[in-house]
Amino acid sequence: MDWEQILPLVPQALWESFYMVAATTFFAYVIGLPLGLILVVTAKDGIHPMRTFNMVLGAVVNFLRSVPFILLLFFLNPFTRLVMGTTVGSVATIVPLTISAFPFVARMVESSAKEVDRGVIEASLSMGASNWQIITKVLLPEAKPGLINGAALSATTILGYSAMASINGGGGLGAIAINYGHYRSDYAVEFVMIVVIVLFVQVIQELGTRGSRLSDRRIK
Amino acid sequence: MALIEIRNLTKTFGSGPAAVTALDDVSLDIEAGEIFGVIGLSGAGKSTLVRCINLLERPSSGSVVVSGADMTRLSARELREARRNIGMIFQGFNLLMQRTALENVRFPLELSHVPKAEADERARSLLRTVGLEGREGAYPSQLSGGMKQRVAIARALAPNPKVLLCDEATSALDPKTTESILELLKELNRSLGVTVVVITHEMRVVERICSRVAIIAESRIAEEGSVEEVFLHPRTEAAKRLVLPSRSGKLEGFSESEGAGSIDECRGELIRLAFDGSTTDRPVIADMILSCGAPVSIVYADTRSIEGRLYGHTVLQLPGDADTAEKMKRWLRDQQISFTKEAQ
Structure with missing residues (x-):
């Protein structure tokens, strides 16, 4: 075990993990948030039912969700190279991470938005709200606590995936655990990195829970 | 022309053999400025009826004309305007749980892009009108049921609508709160001239505030007219079932052994007195007993005094002695209290 060699790498790895998770979560929401809302709006009991479209979209999302990340990661290498010029490094890893996370995010958003009371949507319709106004002024604000919780859960899942990605040349905390711990059979390093990652997950989870609770006006 | 004209409205849910008819050829006129009640048992179709007025439910056939515009023929944009x-x-x-009372009332004004300052001003004044001054910043979870309904009323009135539809608006409230909400609706009807349509399964709601009522049963309008007319002289079976709850079969709480049976003199015919508000609130039955010199048995009574006048029904068992019974009937006729013979 060579702590003098490894410890200086940790702050850099922490930063890499942080921006992989942050950037992936951001891009996954850019795609997944509208997608989740479309799934809710076009559902059979939604404000603009589109049966076939909803079924097809749901099937596509399920398909992408079903592909194991480790396989998707390798499979997407040509695409990642095309977009980023390389498949190696934390920045390049954002591409497969985003593609694997956005269907998850879409389902997350869908389930939060579905929690909004049907009666409230009806009341808004009765007041002459357009579908767009219902999305922006009812669904999103009313689902906010659930959305914040969902974002935290998404981020922790992405952190887990990002560790897996280090097998394909990704960086971050997982890379130290694998390259310096696993490949050198150094369990102490592996264990320490696991602890750091678990703490990281706890921090994200705690922020999500608190943010959700603080934003929720139903329980005061 | 009536403010709301419903013509041959039919609504079916589903299709084929599983189709359910919620409304069957319903026609109704609701006049501007009145408080109109629609009463029926659950599943009768009353909720579907009110939801067809603002097209939350699209009628299968027939028309719904509100202020001269046929709601069923409007484009999506025109429908939003009409709503x-x-x-x-x-x-x-159905309040927005993440918005304060003030923000809830402001909500419909935001939808029609009223400038924020103006919307706030109007929301404040409406909350004052419904008696919630000082609670502008409260979230729905911090308010009682009655207060929530007051916020909802203020919100519904914010765009200054001609009509206020109330879909079982007091059914989740306790009797005292119900009373205060009904009083508020009556007051708003008087002061703003807003036409109110009340959907309910509770007789007392209709009695309390409505001027006219339609009874809906098995997807059809069974009876329609002034509240007095329908409640005191129901013509159809459906209306009688609703208005005269003890009518079906044996009178509730009445049996030979324990009811009138204990008073030997009271073995005569049953009569139903109907109080339509023309009688002042005075002890009618006690007066009758005193002036006729014989007791009667009260088998069923559901009367109340509203603004000093008596409304409702009382079923009496008259004495077995035909002469005394006749004397009592004559006394009632003299007092101009209408009664009918009740089946035993």
Whole structure:
């Protein structure tokens, strides 16, 4: 075990993990948030039912969700190279991470938005709200606590995936655990990195829970 | 022309053999400025009826004309505009839980892009009108059921609608709160001239505030007319079932052994007195007993005094002695209290 060699790498790895998770979560929401809302709006009991479209979209999302990340990661290498010029490094890893996370995010958003009371949507319709106004002024604000919780859960899942990605040349905390711990059979390093990652997950989870609770006006 | 004209409205849910007819050829006129009640048992179709007025439910056939515009023929945009003229409140209040009372009332004004300062001003004044001054910043979870419904009423009235639809608006409230909400609706009807359509399964709601009522049963309008007319002289079976709850089969709480049976003199015919408000609130039955010199048995009574006048029904068992019974009937006729013979 060579702590003098490894410890200086940790702050850099922490930063890499942080921006992989942050950037992936951001891009996954850019795609997944509208997608989740479309799934809710076009559902059979939604404000603009589109049966076939909803079924097809749901099937596509399920398909992408079903592909194991480790396989998707390798499979997407040509695409990642095309977009980023390389498949190696934390920045390049954002591409497969985003593609694997956005269907998850879409389902997350869908389930939060579905929690909004049907009666409230009806009341808004009765007041002459357009579908767009219902999305922006009812669904999103009313689902906010659930959305914040969902974002935290998404981020922790992405952190887990990002560790897996280090097998394909990704960086971050997982890379130290694998390259310096696993490949050198150094369990102490592996264990320490696991602890750091678990703490990281706890921090994200705690922020999500608190943010959700603080934003929720139903329980005061 | 009536403010709301419903013509041959039919609504079916589903299709084929599983289709359910919720409304069957319903026609109704609701006049501007009145408080109109629609009463029926659950599943009778009354909720579907009110939801067809603002097209939350699209009729299968027939027309719904509100202020001269056929709602069923409007484009999506025109329908949104028309809906701003029709406020609605619900059994479950349906407030936005993440918005304060003030923000809830402001909500419909935001939808029609009223400038924020103006919207705030109007929301404040409406909350004052419904008696919630000082609670502007409260979230729905911090308010009682009655207060939530007051917020919902203020919200429904914010765009200054011509009509206010109330879908079982007091059914989730306790009797005292119900009373205060009904009083508020009556007051708003008087002061703003807003036409109110009340959907309910509770007789007392209709009695309390409505001027006219339609009884809906098995997807059809069974009877329609002034509240007095329908409640005191129901013509159809459906109306009688609703209005005269003890009518079906044996009188409730009445049996030979324990009811009138204990008073030997009271073995005569049953009569039903109907109080339509023309009698002042005075001890009618006690007066009758005193002036006729014989006791009667009260088998069923559901009367109340509203603004000093007596409304409702009382079923009496007259004495077995035909002469005394005749004397009592004559006394009632003299007092101009209408009664009918009740089946035993």
